[in-house]
Amino acid sequence: MTKAVGGAFPAPPAPETKAHAMTKPVLTEAPVIRRPTAVRPRTKRPAEPHKPGERSRVGLFFVAPLVLILLALVGFPTVASLWYSFTNVTVGSPGTFVGLANYIALFGDQAFIDAVSNLVLIIGVSLLIKFLLGLTVASLLNRPMRARGIWRAIVILPWAMPGFVAFMGWKLMFESRAGALNQVLGWFHLHVDFLASPELARMSVVMATVWRGFPFWVIGILAAMQTIPKELYEAAEMDGAGPWRRFTNITWPGIRATVSVVAVLSAIWTTNGFENVWLITQGGPSSATMTFPVLSYLDLTNFQLGSASAAAMITLPLFVLLILWLGRTGGKEYK
Amino acid sequence: MIKRRLVVATAAAVTMLIPLSGCSAGGGLGAQSPAPTRTSSVDPAVEKAAKDFKGTFTYWTGLTFPDEGNKIEQQQIEQWGKDLGIDVEVVAVNQNDTSKRVAAALQSGSMPDALTVGYDLSKVMAAKDQLAPLDDSYKAIGEKHQGWFEPIDKATTDPSWGGSVYGIPLGFFGNILFQRQDLLKAKGITDAPKTWDEFADDAAKITNAPKVYGAGLALSNVLDGNLMTAVMQSFGGRVADDAGQKCTIDSPETVKFLDWVSGLYKKGVIPPDSVTWDGAGDNNAYLSGAAGFIVNTGSVYLSMADQDPELEKKSAYGTLPSGPAMTVNPVDIRYRVVPSSTDENGKILAQDLFKVLAEDDYNSEYMAKATYGPVLKSQASYPIFTDTPAYAALLTIAQSGGTPPAFPDVANTAYSEYQNTFSTPHMIQRVVTDGLSSQKAAAEAQVNCQKIYDKYTK
Numbered sequence: 067m068t069k070a071v072g073g074a075f076p077a078p079p080a081p082e083t084k085a086h087a088m089t090k091p092v093l094t095e096a097p098v099i100r101r102p103t104a105v106r107p108r109t110k111r112p113a114e115p116h117k118p119g120e121r122s123r124v125g126l127f128f129v130a131p132l133v134l135i136l137l138a139l140v141g142f143p144t145v146a147s148l149w150y151s152f153t154n155v156t157v158g159s160p161g162t163f164v165g166l167a168n169y170i171a172l173f174g175d176q177a178f179i180d181a182v183s184n185l186v187l188i189i190g191v192s193l194l195i196k197f198l199l200g201l202t203v204a205s206l207l208n209r210p211m212r213a214r215g216i217w218r219a220i221v222i223l224p225w226a227m228p229g230f231v232a233f234m235g236w237k238l239m240f241e242s243r244a245g246a247l248n249q250v251l252g253w254f255h256l257h258v259d260f261l262a263s264p265e266l267a268r269m270s271v272v273m274a275t276v277w278r279g280f281p282f283w284v285i286g287i288l289a290a291m292q293t294i295p296k297e298l299y300e301a302a303e304m305d306g307a308g309p310w311r312r313f314t315n316i317t318w319p320g321i322r323a324t325v326s327v328v329a330v331l332s333a334i335w336t337t338n339g340f341e342n343v344w345l346i347t348q349g350g351p352s353s354a355t356m357t358f359p360v361l362s363y364l365d366l367t368n369f370q371l372g373s374a375s376a377a378a379m380i381t382l383p384l385f386v387l388l389i390l391w392l393g394r395t396g397g398k399e400y401k
Numbered sequence: 402m403i404k405r406r407l408v409v410a411t412a413a414a415v416t417m418l419i420p421l422s423g424c425s426a427g428g429g430l431g432a433q434s435p436a437p438t439r440t441s442s443v444d445p446a447v448e449k450a451a452k453d454f455k456g457t458f459t460y461w462t463g464l465t466f467p468d469e470g471n472k473i474e475q476q477q478i479e480q481w482g483k484d485l486g487i488d489v490e491v492v493a494v495n496q497n498d499t500s501k502r503v504a505a506a507l508q509s510g511s512m513p514d515a516l517t518v519g520y521d522l523s524k525v526m527a528a529k530d531q532l533a534p535l536d537d538s539y540k541a542i543g544e545k546h547q548g549w550f551e552p553i554d555k556a557t558t559d560p561s562w563g564g565s566v567y568g569i570p571l572g573f574f575g576n577i578l579f580q581r582q583d584l585l586k587a588k589g590i591t592d593a594p595k596t597w598d599e600f601a602d603d604a605a606k607i608t609n610a611p612k613v614y615g616a617g618l619a620l621s622n623v624l625d626g627n628l629m630t631a632v633m634q635s636f637g638g639r640v641a642d643d644a645g646q647k648c649t650i651d652s653p654e655t656v657k658f659l660d661w662v663s664g665l666y667k668k669g670v671i672p673p674d675s676v677t678w679d680g681a682g683d684n685n686a687y688l689s690g691a692a693g694f695i696v697n698t699g700s701v702y703l704s705m706a707d708q709d710p711e712l713e714k715k716s717a718y719g720t721l722p723s724g725p726a727m728t729v730n731p732v733d734i735r736y737r738v739v740p741s742s743t744d745e746n747g748k749i750l751a752q753d754l755f756k757v758l759a760e761d762d763y764n765s766e767y768m769a770k771a772t773y774g775p776v777l778k779s780q781a782s783y784p785i786f787t788d789t790p791a792y793a794a795l796l797t798i799a800q801s802g803g804t805p806p807a808f809p810d811v812a813n814t815a816y817s818e819y820q821n822t823f824s825t826p827h828m829i830q831r832v833v834t835d836g837l838s839s840q841k842a843a844a845e846a847q848v849n850c851q852k853i854y855d856k857y858t859k
Binding site: 156157159168171237241242243247257259260261262263264267345346347348349350351353354363364366367368369 | 456500501503504507508524525529531611612621622623672673674676677679686689690817818820822827830831833834835852
């Protein structure tokens with residue numbers, strides 16, 4: 067490296083050196099470099115700037131229709147649902163403001179307590195397994211292999227499949243007598259009632275949820291892995307770094323920001339998932355696999371929009387916190 | 402390399418087959434004959450309404466099984482529109498989704514001109530003034546077709562509706578007791594069970610778990626699971642008092658019922674996974690030969706007749722057994738209704754359509770391809786009800802064995818919500834899954850039930 071000390075004009079560039087040149091670069095006396103002040107190079111005059119606020123007004127004009135559509139499609143239902151949750155509105159009648167009554171009734175319900183515990187037991191465990199599975203499969207698919215395109219397509223299939231088809235398929239596979247899993251277990255003279263006990267029912271829902279959702283993790287992590295320069299791995303290998311060190315020092319820092327985004331999106335989708343529970347267990351046995359969307363649905367079938375909205379909105383603060391966390395940590399990562 | 406390719410191909414095939422592995426094939430459909438044009442003369446008021454009617458007349462039908470029945474109904478409605486010179490749109494709605502579709506349509510003001518709904522939903526809608534009264538049409542159709550069967554008439558004209566008739570019955574889902582005669586005969590049982598205790602004994606004798614469970618009763622949070630409310634009532638348990646306001650579920654009779662059903666479950670006579678069965682759980686159990694008894698509508702019979710005639714020959718069909726207190730065999734009536742939002746011309750047209758859809762020429766063909774029990778006495782002579790054992794059981798229910806919905810309880814909106822939240826199967830699950838005692842489960846159900854009833858009485 068040459069050391070700049072100052073001078074009137076830029077000095078001619080130092081002899082170019084290559085990063086991996088075997089010969090040691092020749093050190094020469096440093097030229098004096100000074101900030102040019104007397105003579106300014108002629109540059110093309112920039113276009114006349116817009117008057118303050120004019121550009122933003124034009125921009126606003128163009129994005130306004132989209133913003134209005136978004137407000138109508140996203141903002142209105144959200145605000146309406148929030149408002150409903152504080153009323154006793156039913157379908158066809160406006161109802162009245164009841165304050166926190168719907169939430170208080172919800173907190174006193176055993177099904178609510180089960181739904182809260184299932185946030186950890188079903189949603190949390192599903193996310194953890196999806197992450198581990200997604201990371202493993204993405205790592206495998208990131209390696210050179212034959213028919214890599216076909217393998218990637220196969221992995222994406224569960225995610226691309228309609229949820230109804232996927233979860234009905236799992237429901238039938240879990241079936242006690244004619245289900246595919248018990249047919250296989252039958253070869254070993256085993257029989258498992260997958261949906262009869264609370265523990266097995268939860269495990270079954272987790273299994274189906276993971277199967278359907280992990281390809282999204284694979285796609286996200288794989289995309290992030292492919293942005294990591296191969297040279298970094300080559301250099302690390304030359305330095306003698308093993309697989310674990312390469313993962314912790316190169317791969318993980320390279321995919322961490324993407325994993326955060328995928329994790330938050332997946333957490334929101336899984337928490338709001340309805341088909342995975344309703345089609346397999348209807349929230350049972352008892353309320354062992356109860357979740358907030360199922361609670362909300364049960365109220366909705368009785369036209370109780372107020373209590374249905376309360377059950378649906380209860381997880382909103384959690385999502386807001388997750389998104390805020392993502393905004394802070396994700397922003398730092400990208401910087 | 403070939404081996405490696407083989408592995409890839411096999412894995413691809415397995416992955417693609419996973420979600421398909423449990424799917425069962427649907428029944429084939431036969432050729433359709435064209436819908437008959439109307440035989441009755443058109444009332445001048447109907448002609449005028451047709452002339453003045455603006456837009457498209459929309460009817461939401463309720464999907465039934467098999468699909469052939471849906472097509473016959475659609476063709477008939479379209480033919481009716483053609484005869485009157487009006488545009489008609491028929492929208493087929495899965496009956497499990499009707500309440501959601503109606504809720505959304507009511508909120509957005511996009512209700513159809515007429516639709517098919519279940520008993521509970523029509524009760525809720527009538528209570529909220531969302532349905533138009535149909536007294537004259539109900540009377541006229543009954544008179545033209547030898548009258549309505551008694552359980553249907555009682556349920557439709559019950560004072561709890563508020564003094565008017567709000568729906569024209571088109572059929573009912575009845576509870577047929579399907580019995581594996583071959584298994585029962587092998588154990589020396591020749592007669593159908595007359596009481597629930599006899600049923601329990603017979604079911605226990607033919608149980609050979611996990612291959613065969615005697616009692617294929619759904620105990621899950623689905624409509625089939627609500628049959629347990631009827632069984633509880635036949636044991637003397639009641640959801641609420643005679644005024645339909647105070648829950649009375651916490652009673653010795655309910656406890657006795659809970660002991661009975663949980664005893665069967667714990668002995669392995671009822672399949673362990675029946676606590677999470679979906680609406681097809683008992684159908685699948687019976688059709689796969691894994692259940693000795695089930696309680697179902699005619700859909701299982703149609704599946705057997707189409708796909709497994711051998712099993713059909715091995716089966717017998719009857720009505721529900723009696724409990725220690727009484728016989729309860731509720732008829733779940735389907736109604737054709739007119740929303741109060743439909744304009745006057747639409748209301749006249751809808752009622753004319755209902756008359757056409759009650760004609761015997763059409764109905765004898767339609768009911769042979771649907772899963773409904775008869776509602777009008779003229780339907781008793783249809784070949785499907787005289788010549789087919791399972792449908793004959795539906796006729797028996799209509800003629801003598803059927804009880805109005807909710808009987809002996811009061812069929813009000815609170816009762817509908819009690820049923821819609823699957824409260825009885827949930828109470829059973831608290832015993833068989835969570836290990837609560839029958840007494841504690843009944844006491845807990847009492848509290849939850851009263852919360853529901855308080856919403857409608859306070």
